[in-house]
Amino acid sequence: MLQAAVIFQSSMILQRGKCLAVWGTGNPGETIGVQIQGRTGQTVTEADGTWSVDLPPLDASVSEELIIKSDSHKIIFEQVAVGEVWVAGGQSNMEFLMRYEKHKKEEVKDCTDPDIRFYDVPEVCYDGQLEEFDYSRQGIWRKADPENLDYFSAVGYYFQKALKEKLNVPVGIIGCNWGGTASCSWMNPETVRKVGEPWMQEYETRTASMDMEEYWENQHGNQMNDKGNPLADVFGEFMMPRTPTEEELVEFFSHIKDNFEEYANILQPQAIPGSLYEHMLKSIVPYTIKGFLWYQGESDDVPGLNVLYKDMLSGLISDWRRLWGDEALPFLIVQLPGYDCWLMNTEENHYPIIRRCQEAVADSVEHTYLCSISDVGEEKDIHPKDKKTVGQRLALLARGHVYGEEILCDAPRAVSIKRNPDGVAVTFEHAEGGLEIKGGHLNALQIISEGTEQEYSVYTEGDQLIIRMGNPLEEGVSIKFAQTPWYQVNLYNKAGIPAVPFEFSL
Numbered sequence: 001m002l003q004a005a006v007i008f009q010s011s012m013i014l015q016r017g018k019c020l021a022v023w024g025t026g027n028p029g030e031t032i033g034v035q036i037q038g039r040t041g042q043t044v045t046e047a048d049g050t051w052s053v054d055l056p057p058l059d060a061s062v063s064e065e066l067i068i069k070s071d072s073h074k075i076i077f078e079q080v081a082v083g084e085v086w087v088a089g090g091q092s093n094m095e096f097l098m099r100y101e102k103h104k105k106e107e108v109k110d111c112t113d114p115d116i117r118f119y120d121v122p123e124v125c126y127d128g129q130l131e132e133f134d135y136s137r138q139g140i141w142r143k144a145d146p147e148n149l150d151y152f153s154a155v156g157y158y159f160q161k162a163l164k165e166k167l168n169v170p171v172g173i174i175g176c177n178w179g180g181t182a183s184c185s186w187m188n189p190e191t192v193r194k195v196g197e198p199w200m201q202e203y204e205t206r207t208a209s210m211d212m213e214e215y216w217e218n219q220h221g222n223q224m225n226d227k228g229n230p231l232a233d234v235f236g237e238f239m240m241p242r243t244p245t246e247e248e249l250v251e252f253f254s255h256i257k258d259n260f261e262e263y264a265n266i267l268q269p270q271a272i273p274g275s276l277y278e279h280m281l282k283s284i285v286p287y288t289i290k291g292f293l294w295y296q297g298e299s300d301d302v303p304g305l306n307v308l309y310k311d312m313l314s315g316l317i318s319d320w321r322r323l324w325g326d327e328a329l330p331f332l333i334v335q336l337p338g339y340d341c342w343l344m345n346t347e348e349n350h351y352p353i354i355r356r357c358q359e360a361v362a363d364s365v366e367h368t369y370l371c372s373i374s375d376v377g378e379e380k381d382i383h384p385k386d387k388k389t390v391g392q393r394l395a396l397l398a399r400g401h402v403y404g405e406e407i408l409c410d411a412p413r414a415v416s417i418k419r420n421p422d423g424v425a426v427t428f429e430h431a432e433g434g435l436e437i438k439g440g441h442l443n444a445l446q447i448i449s450e451g452t453e454q455e456y457s458v459y460t461e462g463d464q465l466i467i468r469m470g471n472p473l474e475e476g477v478s479i480k481f482a483q484t485p486w487y488q489v490n491l492y493n494k495a496g497i498p499a500v501p502f503e504f505s506l
Contacts, residue, residue, distance in 0.1 A: 002073035013172030015288040023052040060169040083170030090296035092179030099150035100240035102385040115170035116144040123227035125270040135228040158391025189274035195311040291330035309357035337377030340486035372411030374489035408495040414502035423469040431463035433494035444487035
């Protein structure tokens with residue numbers, strides 16, 4: 001029987017201006033025809049029942065019909081829009097729902113817009129999971145309105161809203177994310193072995209003494225793997241809307257202690273290298289898209305493994321682009337903001353390592369861009385509630401680097417340092433029109449000599465940050481900006497984008 005891939009539905013958004021991939025299954029040997037906007041394509045179903053058709057590029061539109069015909073059946077998808085389509089990938093901060101977002105109460109009052117639509121890829125990580133639980137709330141193209149807004153990725157929503165306002169075409173987001181997942185879950189396992197062998201070794205060491213047949217027997221049908229209703233997540237409903245107090249955390253965990261410990265101490269199937277690459281990402285390939293948004297890295301901050309993140313993220317980008325057959329697909333990376341600790345965990349994080357890796361990837365991988373949100377982190381919460389700023393900054397990056405607007409869209413970055421009689425001058429790129437310190441006192445700057453922090457004063461002059469020292473600047477001095485786990489940057493360029501962390505040694 002004729003079927004299109006699950007992501008093809010009424011009310012979907014298709015990518016404009018690029019050859020359009022449409023695929024599905026049917027009876028072997030049947031002729032399949034596809035048409036929309038007067039563009040047509042035809043093929044014959046393969047022996048295994050699969051078929052795929054490429055259509056000529058489409059024009060932007062708010063309402064079309066996509067018709068798929070076989071020798072014996074016809075499918076008509078209605079209210080199909082054509083515009084811009086982006087995949088929003090990562091872990092919980094990309095998954096973070098509009099339901100919990102800081103500005104949601106105000107946003108919902110005027111959110112109705114049929115040209116903003118969201119598709120969430122069902123959270124599955126092993127064969128049979130879709131059939132074991134009720135996934136009727138996922139895998140749906142939703143239009144932005146008060147009824148559906150809760151389900152939208154908050155970062156994705158604000159990105160598409162800002163983009164739509166400038167491009168004046170429909171904008172769709174495909175959410176492909178899962179909280180608490182490391183990059184290895186989103187990669188081809190062969191790539192993990194090539195660029196992050198210790199990640200694979202850790203997995204193999206952990207499973208070497210496990211009875212994997214018994215493990216999978218316990219996983220199938222296990223209610224801990226029921227990810228079908230994102231609004232029924234007890235943990236998310238408690239943690240995401242606000243930052244609980246320590247007393248509230250103690251009370252909450254006292255009621256779920258046994259389940260939480262069981263969940264935390266066993267291998268989660270979504271942590272298996274390649275699991276989400278195989279079961280989530282591949283389910284939407286090769287749906288035609290414009291590019292990727294990526295907000296992830298928290299779960300890669302594992303001592304001894306976090307230094308691999310540059311190679312891991314570079315490998316992931318290559319894997320994703322290879323699946324779509326386009327090495328130039330833009331990849332917009334959110335750099336992790338300042339953060340201290342969460343859930344009463346007092347262990348120091350090593351996010352500065354992850355941030356440097358993210359910056360290095362943006363510098364070394366073509367068509368990859370860094371989004372700075374170093375002013376909106378939260379000291380005691382790994383999930384900053386302000387996702388509006390994140391989405392809008394990503395949209396600004398896309399407008400400048402992908403859609404060709406001549407605008408200042410990148411974060412100011414320190415590129416050189418020079419001694420002067422009173423101290424040093426740090427020169428920034430992406431600082432056209434000058435830098436600004438908001439609030440009078442510059443946050444997050446440390447001048448360290450012989451292990452002791454030195455006093456200083458600062459001011460901006462064009463594209464430079466001038467640092468004056470109370471004492472002559474000696475050799476072996478470190479100039480560190482936002483190199484601690486927690487900070488909140490207040491040094492901006494004229495586009496209102498905060499500076500990227502940096503460090504110099506003199």
